[in-house]
Each structure stands twice: as C-alpha cells, then as structure tokens.
Amino acid sequence: MADPRQRGKAPRRAGGDGVPDVYCADEQDSHPVDVARWRDLAVAALLEQGVRGGCELSLFFVDETTISELNQEHMGKPGPTDVLSFPMDGLDVVAEGQGPGAVSRGPARPHPDPDDAPTMLGDVVVCPAVAHGQFAGHAGTYDDEIALLVVHGILHVLGFDHAVPSEAADMRSRERAILEAHHWHGPAPAGFRQEHDE
Incomplete structure (x- = not known):
C-alpha cells in the first residue's frame, strides 16, 4: 500500500x-x-497559512438539522x-470527538506545504446555533466562538489536526495567532479558551 503522505511527483500549486x-x-x-466579516477572516486565515490565489474555499453557516445530517452521514x-x-484534496478524514473541528486528517500526516494546495481547498460548515449554545464555556463570546470555529475549520481543511498533544499545541498556536492578528487585532481576551469543558 502506498504511503498516504506522499502526494506525487509534482505538487499541486495554488497558482x-x-x-x-x-x-x-x-x-x-x-x-x-455577518457573512462579509467571516469571509474576510477566512481569506486572512488562508493568507496567513501561505495560501494564495488560484484556489477556492466554501464557508457555510447552517442550522442544527443540516449539520446533524452531515455529522451522521460523514462522521x-x-x-x-x-x-x-x-x-477536497484527498486527505482521509476521521472523527475526532465533539468540539471545534470534529474532523481530523488522521494520524501520522505531515503538515501541508502551502505550495501543495489544490485548486479547490474544501468546505467548512459552521452551526451558529451550536456555537451560541457553547460560547460561554469556550471562547467567551458568540463572535469569538464563530471566529474560532471558522479558523479551526480552515486549519483542518489545510490538513492540521489535534489528535496528539504536539499537533494540538501547534494547531491552537496557529488559531490564536490568526485570531490575534485578524479578529481581535491584539492579544486574546482573558476569558478566551480553545478547549471545551469536559
């Protein structure tokens, strides 16, 4: 069986x-x-990770029924x-528990090289109703929760994960850096948390 981490001889580039x-x-x-606000954050997150033009990402905000159906069907x-x-680049996805980004690229996958990004990066689907129900014990505010979920979902699309502690620390560090640069425009608020209550 071929090593799933090998992407072939010529990387696909985001032109x-x-x-x-x-x-x-x-x-x-x-x-x-605020569709325009979250779209701008998504673009900033992609640029922050080195993704440039010539590629696409879709960001959907859906109701609980829709995300429940997707969660059952795909996870x-x-x-x-x-x-x-x-x-959309052929990475395997596996369930990774409840919480931000209930999707994983699987164990033992290297972090992606942004130059390898495909033309169609993928889809991120956020449920505002769930975000509203959990923000107090998590990110602190509804806006911060939505921002975290958008960035978290994008990092998963790009191949980042939190299945093991070292990967989780790297992913959380990237989330915080993106949010501080493009959401808060300064340090994270004192009440901001990236992990769910158990």
Whole structure:
C-alpha cells in the first residue's frame, strides 16, 4: 500500500499571487451571521497559512438539522456539532470527538506545504446555533466562538489536526495567532479558551 503522505511527483500549486476565493453563505436564520466579516477572516486565515490565489474555499453557516445530517452521514455521529471540515484534496478524514473541528486528517500526516494546495481547498460548515449554545464555556463570546470555529475549520481543511498533544499545541498556536492578528487585532481576551469543558 502506498504511503498516504506522499502526494506525487509534482505538487499541486495554488497558482498566482492573488487572494484565495472564499464563497460564504448563511443558510440558517436562528442566529445573526455577518457573512462579509467571516469571509474576510477566512481569506486572512488562508493568507496567513501561505495560501494564495488560484484556489477556492466554501464557508457555510447552517442550522442544527443540516449539520446533524452531515455529522451522521460523514462522521457517523448523531446530533449537531459546531463545525465540520471537508478537505477536497484527498486527505482521509476521521472523527475526532465533539468540539471545534470534529474532523481530523488522521494520524501520522505531515503538515501541508502551502505550495501543495489544490485548486479547490474544501468546505467548512459552521452551526451558529451550536456555537451560541457553547460560547460561554469556550471562547467567551458568540463572535469569538464563530471566529474560532471558522479558523479551526480552515486549519483542518489545510490538513492540521489535534489528535496528539504536539499537533494540538501547534494547531491552537496557529488559531490564536490568526485570531490575534485578524479578529481581535491584539492579544486574546482573558476569558478566551480553545478547549471545551469536559
């Protein structure tokens, strides 16, 4: 069996120096979503990770019924979750528990080289109703929770994971750096947490 970490002889490149295209849609009506704001954060997160023009990502905000159906169909888990990521570059995805990014690239995968990014990066699906229900014990505010879920989902699409402590520390560090640079424009608030209560 071939090593799943090998991507072939010639890496796929996200062509050009431009800005990645992010399609963003609010397909729910239970909680307010500033589509332009979260699209801008998604673009900033991609740029921060070295992804440039010539590629696309979709960011959807959906209701609990829709995310429950996706969670059951793709993750084999009943009920709603906060965010799901669907990479389009052939990475295997496995369930990784409840919490931000209930999707993983699987163990023993190297972190991606941004130059290897495919044309279609993937989809990130966020459920504002779940985010609203958990923000107090997690990120601290509804806006901070949505921001964390958007960035977390994008990092999963790019191949990052939190299955083992070293990967989790790297992923959380990247999340915090992106949020401090592009969401808060300064240090994280004192009450911000990236881990769920157990």
